[in-house]
Amino acid sequence: MAVSLNHTIVHARDSDASAAFLAGMMNLPAPSTLGPFVVVQVGETSLDFLQTDEVIHPNHFAFLVSEEEFSTIFDRIRAAGLRYWADPFHQQPGQINHWDDGRGVYFDDPNGHILEILTRPYGSGGLDAAHPNPLLLS
Known part of the structure; x- marks a missing residue:
């Protein structure tokens, strides 16, 4: 197994x-x-x-989605008036990223957990991508 x-x-x-x-x-x-x-x-x-009354330590949950699913979920994010970022550190508000020549965006759930949707796995575009994942450049 x-x-x-x-x-x-x-x-x-x-x-x-x-x-x-x-x-x-x-x-x-x-x-x-x-x-x-x-x-x-x-x-x-x-x-x-x-459910807990204790301090919640935010976690990061990333979901690999299709291009069509990305568009639908991103429409829901905007329709709900949620803040979103192109990066996990919330440094690029109101933007999405195009890492690995796909699309990605981060938004918070009601508990402060960071949710991410992305259309290409990290690093899958390699260094030849028009928008290489920044992790490949460090």
Whole structure:
């Protein structure tokens, strides 16, 4: 059996609202409940939201999407009036990136977790890309 990521736990102030936000933005199946978790299935992996009153340390979740899915999700981001950035450090507000000759954008969920959608895996364009991933240049 090949190793694959089955699930990860995502801390949230309101697990129902956070799971619904993710599922709605990404057009994923409606969340389900499993014990204390509100589960969003993302392909073979699930994000299991767990409600907490503790300090939430933001995590980064990147989703590889098609060009068509990118356009649809990006339209939802703008329609919701969410702030977005071309980079994970929030230094390029109101922009998307074209790394690896694809498209990518970062936005925050209601708990401050950084969500990313990208159409090309990091480094897949190589140094010959018109817009090489900056990680290849460092």
